[in-house]
Amino acid sequence: MQIADALRLAIQHLNAGRTAEAAAVCARILEVQPANPVANALAARAARRSGDPARARRHVDAALAAAPDYPPARDLDAQLAADHEPVDVAERAYRRLLTLDPSSWSGWYDYGNLRQVRADDPASSVAPYRRALAVAPAEDRPAMNLATAALKLADTTAALAVCQGVLARQPSHIRANALAVTGLYDLGRAEEADRLVGWGSLIRTYELPLPAGYPDIAAFNRALAAAVRAHPNRRDDWDPTKRAIRGGALVTDVLKHDDPAIQGFARALAVVLDRYVKDLPAPATDPEHPHLRAIPAGYALDAWGNILGEGGHQSGHIHNLGWLSGVYYVEMPPAVQDDDPERAGWIEFNRPGYGIPDTGRATLRTLKPETGVLALFPSYVWHRTVPFTGGGERISIAFDLHPR
Incomplete structure (x- = not known):
């Protein structure tokens, strides 16, 4: 099998959730080309998914040594830093990624999560979430985390507007409805919120x-x-x-x-x-x-x-x-x-x-x-x-x- 065909097979395995099979294919590629950045990045994805961050880190470092500007490796570098390194180290990793690839909506989304969850700073998460939505306006995850950050910042009108945008596409979206209920209560619109909750009829x-x-x-x-x-x-x-x-x-x-x-x-x-x-x-x-x-x-x-x-x-x-x-x-x-x-x-x-x-x-x-x-x-x-x-x-x- 040619290297390109083997890489495609590893990607197919990962996308189908066959982590062990993907790791095995990557291992065979790396026996022939130990510095291959694509194979190392795919192996790192498989290792991270299987709960082996040390092995994932080794593969990411190998990929970046061979190709410092390879976006998937930079993305994994940032994710691993967010999982296991101090916040400032993870933040630098995300800045490198987003300077290299500013069109990565998932990178902006993950960076917003780092700021909101690990740094406990919802105000600094708003801009990354908005950048993610500017790149991918139909993605629900940055929208929901943006609405959560807005509620934490008492910007209830903005939070409700974001929820309503999601609900226009998916009226039964669970988290959008939950955050909308909170927003309606906070804005004094208890009758609308109570209708959604349905005490005695739905509960x-x-x-x-x-x-x-x-x-x-x-x-x-x-x-x-x-x-x-x-x-x-x-x-x-x-x-x-x-x-x-x-x-x-x-x-x-x-x-x-x-x-x-x-x-x-x-x-x-x-x-x-x-x-x-x-x-x-x-x-x-x-x-x-x-x-x-x-x-x-x-x-x-x-x-x-x-x-x-x-x-x-x-x-x-x-x-x-x-x-x-x-x-x-x-x-x-x-x-x-x-x-x-x-x-x-x-x-x-x-x-x-x-x-x-x-x-x-x-x-x-x-x-x-x-x-x-x-x-x-x-x-x-x-x-x-x-x-x-x-x-x-x-x-x-x-x-x-x-x-x-």
């Missing part, structure tokens, strides 16, 4: 039908709690930058287990989800509503378990990949009480997360979690759990429903 609670083989829901929940605690996918360590859970343990792919209680829950959950869709207002009653206009004809389900101990909670977040999200309450600690003015362990809606300031203008809603009950809500609705003290565990199963 609903249901009792789980009792799965077969259990005398009552309490017995079922005891079996389900034991299954969640002992689940083979339980993880007591997780990346807090990728999960809203704070403290406690996480169970990924919780339904992918043959335990009878978990399979009984999956069957009962399907019944409730079908009921929710049937109970929704007819789309014709509000044809422009982003949740109603996106009701899926068929859906797939992602689910995970959350085990929270004292002080554990979920920070404010949304579910970017869902249409409908929800949570089933399996076990509650003693601190969850009806008359608690602090609402310890309760779920709260509409307070923004992701570092967006709470202006106090949103219509906050709280719901006391009760074992045997599901809470369902549009995936763009902000929600969090209030921390609790006093011992015990708060066990729940959360899930996203998204179009198949």
Whole structure:
């Protein structure tokens, strides 16, 4: 195989997610041409994707030694610096990249993220995001991060305008709707925001039908709690930058287990989800509503378990990949009480997360979690759990429903 053909094959493997195959092709090329900048850059991409930053760095350095102005290598150099180096080092890397290739929208976007997230300076992220959008006006990611930065800077009118631009193209865009809700509340347009949130019509609670083989829901929940605690996918360590859970343990792919209680829950959950869709207002009653206009004809389900101990909670977040999200309450600690003015362990809606300031203008809603009950809500609705003290565990199963 010629080198050019091998490089094309490596690119095809990377684009298809076949990281190991791409790395193997690059390794064969580099046996023949160790300094090949394209092969080194592709090998660095594969190494970074497989979680080997040291190997990625070696390949990037080799690519830059052979071709200092090769943009893909400069891009990877900046990404690796953003992941592992001090902010000032990463910033210099991005400046080199963007001087070399000012038409790289992804470079401007990543540079904006560096300034907003790692440098905690949303004001200095605005210009890079705007440059990214000038190059690629239809890209959602810089638009959404620009809107987030604007909300952090109290430039609510600008944030809402950016969201409306995205929603004009994608009316059911989850993050654009979430940020728009926050913007509407902040601008005193609570009636519009409340319509999007849909408390009581789109946010609903249901009792789980009792799965077969259990005398009552309490017995079922005891079996389900034991299954969640002992689940083979339980993880007591997780990346807090990728999960809203704070403290406690996480169970990924919780339904992918043959335990009878978990399979009984999956069957009962399907019944409730079908009921929710049937109970929704007819789309014709509000044809422009982003949740109603996106009701899926068929859906797939992602689910995970959350085990929270004292002080554990979920920070404010949304579910970017869902249409409908929800949570089933399996076990509650003693601190969850009806008359608690602090609402310890309760779920709260509409307070923004992701570092967006709470202006106090949103219509906050709280719901006391009760074992045997599901809470369902549009995936763009902000929600969090209030921390609790006093011992015990708060066990729940959360899930996203998204179009198949």
